Amino acid sequence: MINPRLDDLHRRIPGLRLETAPAELEYYGRDWTRRWTPAPLAIALPANAGEAQAVVRWAGAHQVAIVPSGGRTGLSGGAVAANGELVLSLSRMNRVLGFDPVDRTLTVEPGITLQAVHEAAAEHGLAYPVDFAARGSCSIGGNIATNAGGIRVLRYGNTREWVTGLKLVAGSGELLDLGRGLVKNSSGYDLRHLAIGSEGTLGVVVEATLKLADPPPPTQVMLLALPSFDVLMQVFAQLRDRLRLEAFEFFTDRALHHVLAHGGQAPFDQVHPYYVVAELAMEGEGDEAAMLAAFEHCMGQGWVSDGVIAQGEAQAAQLWRLREGITESLARHVPYKNDVSVRVSAMPAFLAEAQALLAQGYPQFDVVWFGHIGDGNLHINVLRPDGMDDAQFVAQCEQVTRILAQTLQRHGGSISAEHGIGLVKKAYLPSTRSAAEIEVMRGIRRVLDPYGIMNPGKLFDP
Ligand code: 2HG
Ligand code: ZN
Structure with a gap:
């Protein structure tokens, strides 16, 4: 190490992995926004919660700004380090720590990807129902820091609904054990919910306990082409009121144009102003008939210009790709x-x-x-x-x-x-x-991050 501050960090936490090579600074210093030039001081990659806490304590004592960092798939610059910050990457802390079949909870380290959480839940015959296209790259710690939503919020809610326990190293260096997996806890302010969505400004998540849901029901996926947005809202109301919607996502002709230019397959012969991907739960006997009746009703009203119901999983995945591929198709x-x-x-x-x-x-x-x-x-x-x-x-x-x-x-x-x-x-x-409200948020931030080291410059200024 050439930097005296990093030398000191190295001495104080001898086992800590620190990266300073330009390629690493570049890689960990940016997120998917790609609008800022990465310029972190270094990357700290703790192996466990103890090391992460030691880094936060050291940073507080030495007034070094920290950028907590997960999969860096964020689109608002929350994980950008462009001002000599120490990136605290949780990527090595990516293990499942435990499963409790009675509580139906999974306890994980923050660096685990959303997809690995899905897989771990499925191994136990259950599901973690928050889902979106970046599932393979984003981490659960980042999902919690942004209260990530995605394609199934309509049915299952945001990340917030699924976090029953959270260990947070606050900017003060304290380790707070929030929620502890309790279903009910009416004992004052729920600090867990303050941390969820705080974008790394109050502390860094070092462990999360996630509630799991029943395995997802069998579903049917349909793609509809619609002439106007007003009609789209009518179709939404129909499907929501008559069936059980698992997802209802829309995109326009321009979105489809870019996805197809990126290698997708055109679903219909003609171009239409609006498209909807709807996924419907097929649990009971009458569900299939109810879906067809709703579909026919929408057709009969002249609301649907064209439509397809997926025949099997491969076609369902193909229809979903038209929606989930939008961000990637625009990235260049x-x-x-x-x-x-x-x-x-x-x-x-x-x-x-x-x-x-x-x-x-x-x-x-x-x-x-x-x-x-x-x-x-x-x-x-x-x-x-x-x-x-x-x-x-x-x-x-x-x-x-x-x-x-x-x-x-x-x-x-x-x-x-x-x-x-x-x-x-x-x-x-x-x-x-x-x-x-912003003044109250400032006050909360001062209490949890008294040294002003947690993701400074993000969310709002001091
Ligand atoms: C999505 O819904 C994501 O696909 C990304 O939230 C949205 O790229 C975007 O703007
Ligand atoms: Zn989205």
Whole structure:
């Protein structure tokens, strides 16, 4: 080590793995936003909770900023280290620590991927029902830090619903054992829920106990092509009221265009303005008939321009790929992302206003709309036009976000539904949270992170 501070860290925690090679700094210093140049001081890779706690204590004593780091699949810059921070990567802490068949819980280290959690739950005949496309790369610690949502929130809720215990090393260096797997605990403030969604600003998760669900029911997957968003909402209401929806996801013709350009297979002969992937539980005897009746009803109303019900798992996976492949298909464009929410009832009015705003004010942009309709969550990806330089593009996108934030405020919505605030949306936090709320959050942050070392510069400034 050449850096005296790192020498000291090395001496104080002799077994700790520290990386300082440029390739490692580059790799661990960025997330999927790819808008910041990584410049961390070093990467600390603790092997266990004790080492992680020792690193946080050392950082507090030496005023070294820490960026907690999982799979770095975040889209808001929450895991970016661009200012000489020490990245605290939990990637080596990726084990399943235990399964309790009576409690139906799985206790895991934070660096385990979501997919490995799914697999571990399935080995015990159960399920961890939070799910989204980055499952193979994202880690459960990052899911907890952002209260990740995904494609099954409609049915199962966000990550928050599934975390019954959390061990958190607070910025103060204290190890807090929160929730302890209790189903009921009416003994004051639930600090576990403060930590969930705090984006690494209060502490770092070193262990989580996850509640498991019954194994998923057999399902049917359908893809529908729809002429308008109003119709889409009608179809949503029909399917939700008549059947048991496991997922209801939408995307537009532009989204499908990019997925197909990336190697997908066109589902229909014609192009349609809107598409929906719906997954329906098929548990009881009458479910299949009820699904067909609902499908026919929607057809009969003239709501559905075209549709397909998957015949078997391979086709179901193929239909899902059209939705789940959107982010990947856009990645090479480095799109500017918005991830907003309004109440489901406000979706049509908000979408119409937002679409008009973009079409009239920014016709130069290819805007890709998709998301989780049943949760009132829209993803708005804006692509850089050919020939526009990146700085100009980002400046224009920030203008768009400012106007979107005002529109959202009028509709009572949020500037971040499930991706977090991080760096990307920090300037817009006051459109979603009142000054009084932000002041309370500042106070909480000061108590748990008295040295101001936990992910400084993210979420809001001191
Ligand atoms: C999804 O729903 C993810 O696929 C990513 O939240 C959204 O890329 C995006 O904007
Ligand atoms: Zn999403």
